[in-house]
Amino acid sequence: MSETVTRPLIQDVTLRDGMHAIGHQYTVDDMVRIATMLDRARVDLIEVSHGDGLNGNSFNYGFSRHTEEEYITSVASVLTHARLAALLLPGIGTIEDIRRAKEWGVSTIRIATHCTEADICRQHVEAARNMGLDVACFLMMAHQIPTRALVDQARKMESYGANCVYVTDSAGALLMDETRERIVAFRDALQCEVGFHNHNNLGLGVANTVIATQCGANRIDASLAGMGAGAGNCALEVVIAVLHRMGIDTGVDLYPLLDCADKIVRPLQQRPVMTDGNALMLGYAGVYSSFLLHAEKAARQFGVDARDILVRLGERRMVGGQEDMIVDVALELAGARNAEGA
Numbered sequence: 051m052s053e054t055v056t057r058p059l060i061q062d063v064t065l066r067d068g069m070h071a072i073g074h075q076y077t078v079d080d081m082v083r084i085a086t087m088l089d090r091a092r093v094d095l096i097e098v099s100h101g102d103g104l105n106g107n108s109f110n111y112g113f114s115r116h117t118e119e120e121y122i123t124s125v126a127s128v129l130t131h132a133r134l135a136a137l138l139l140p141g142i143g144t145i146e147d148i149r150r151a152k153e154w155g156v157s158t159i160r161i162a163t164h165c166t167e168a169d170i171c172r173q174h175v176e177a178a179r180n181m182g183l184d185v186a187c188f189l190m191m192a193h194q195i196p197t198r199a200l201v202d203q204a205r206k207m208e209s210y211g212a213n214c215v216y217v218t219d220s221a222g223a224l225l226m227d228e229t230r231e232r233i234v235a236f237r238d239a240l241q242c243e244v245g246f247h248n249h250n251n252l253g254l255g256v257a258n259t260v261i262a263t264q265c266g267a268n269r270i271d272a273s274l275a276g277m278g279a280g281a282g283n284c285a286l287e288v289v290i291a292v293l294h295r296m297g298i299d300t301g302v303d304l305y306p307l308l309d310c311a312d313k314i315v316r317p318l319q320q321r322p323v324m325t326d327g328n329a330l331m332l333g334y335a336g337v338y339s340s341f342l343l344h345a346e347k348a349a350r351q352f353g354v355d356a357r358d359i360l361v362r363l364g365e366r367r368m369v370g371g372q373e374d375m376i377v378d379v380a381l382e383l384a385g386a387r388n389a390e391g392a
Contacts, residue, residue: 055298059269061095062088062286063247064315065125066137068277069101070340071323074114078124080318084274085125087310089132091303093286095158095269097135098125101279101340103162104136104143104151111142111373119154126155133157135186140170145177152181162188162218164369165195168206175210186214186245186269191369193223193336197232201239214243214269219258222251222280222333229258233265245269248284250276251333253325255284260292275311277319280339281329287311331357335364344373348380358383 065081081098088096098121100106100114107113114121118136126134135158136151148159159178161171171187178185187207192200204215217232224232229246236244246262246269248255259270272289276282287307293300321343328346332339337360345363349356362379 055264057299058263058267059094060300060302061269061271062093062273063097063271063283064273064277066097066099066101067279067283068273070279071277072318072320074101074112078116078120081121082124082128083314084310086128087306089129091306092301093132095135096132097137098122099136102142103139104147106142122154122156135160137162140174145174148178152183158184158186160186160188162190165189165191165200165203168203172210175212179211185212186216187212188216188218190218190220192217192219192232193221197235200232201235204236204240208240208242212242214245215240216245216247219248220338221336222249222339223336224258226254226257226261229261230265233262233267237266243268247271249339250281250284250325251329251339256289256292259284259289274307275315276323277315280332280342281325282323328356331360335361337364338369341376344376348376352380352384354380354383
């Protein structure tokens with residue numbers, strides 16, 4: 051099997067998705083140190099932006115320590131091999147944000163929508179392509195709709211000009227057969243490249259990424275030490291080691307990844323990035339991974355169980371951008387508890 055697998059493009063998301071794990075508080079020096087090691091390892095693409103994408107700084111999503119211009123230009127200045135990417139969510143970021151990101155050194159823009167809302171990204175994709183950017187599109191929360199419906203959304207993104215469309219397991223909820231089914235369906239239906247991005251909430255981050263690679267994904271996402279929302283992303287150093295053991299060439303040097311994960315990234319983690327009880331519930335309930343810290347904060351504030359909050363959010367099929375509903379759910383749970391005790 052490994053002999054027929056095409057070398058995937060390796061995209062690191064430590065400096066974007068990893069923002070969620072530390073409340074968006076990387077220093078510029080942190081980013082430069084990590085990016086230098088990733089570049090030394092010859093990773094293909096490095097993504098830098100607020101955890102919720104360009105222009106994500108807000109009361110709703112959290113404020114980063116530095117401006118996006120400072121982060122992006124500083125990382126761009128140390129790259130000799132890797133290309134620079136940034137994420138944008140329509141409704142948070144704008145076409146003007148894309149234009150500025152290109153001026154700062156970004157060559158790939160990744161445009162993310164909910165899995166049923168591909169149509170809202172058309173103007174952003176077309177504008178980015180007209181700027182000469184490589185455009186990858188994300189269909190987030192890919193577990194929430196059947197594969198056929200997901201393919202229909204992917205076809206829209208391709209028709210707008212996307213160079214790549216991602217199956218994006220934002221909740222880390224996909225099982226292995228579900229990942230296989232979606233990647234194969236994308237490969238059969240699309241002429242553009244296919245990507246895979248996931249989270250490790252059910253402990254399947256590496257396994258599902260390997261399956262996606264075997265099934266023909268052209269681009270795969272991962273982060274050092276799994277640094278990311280929820281239980282984190284597929285761990286970059288682990289998936290590279292596994293792919294090398296399988297005889298799949300990635301073009302990436304393992305040792306710099308190990309050094310960076312152990313000596314730089316893990317010491318920055320305020321909350322261990324792992325599949326603990328609350329993170330597991332994200333995958334079990336199918337909840338957006340970046341809700342974890344918000345749910346834990348609300349649980350402490352209102353004296354309720356974070357797991358109950360996450361289950362309710364899953365039942366209501368909440369998606370990224372609805373972080374304000376976490377407090378509402380916590381208040382409801384607290385009210386119900388107080389009523390029972392009255």
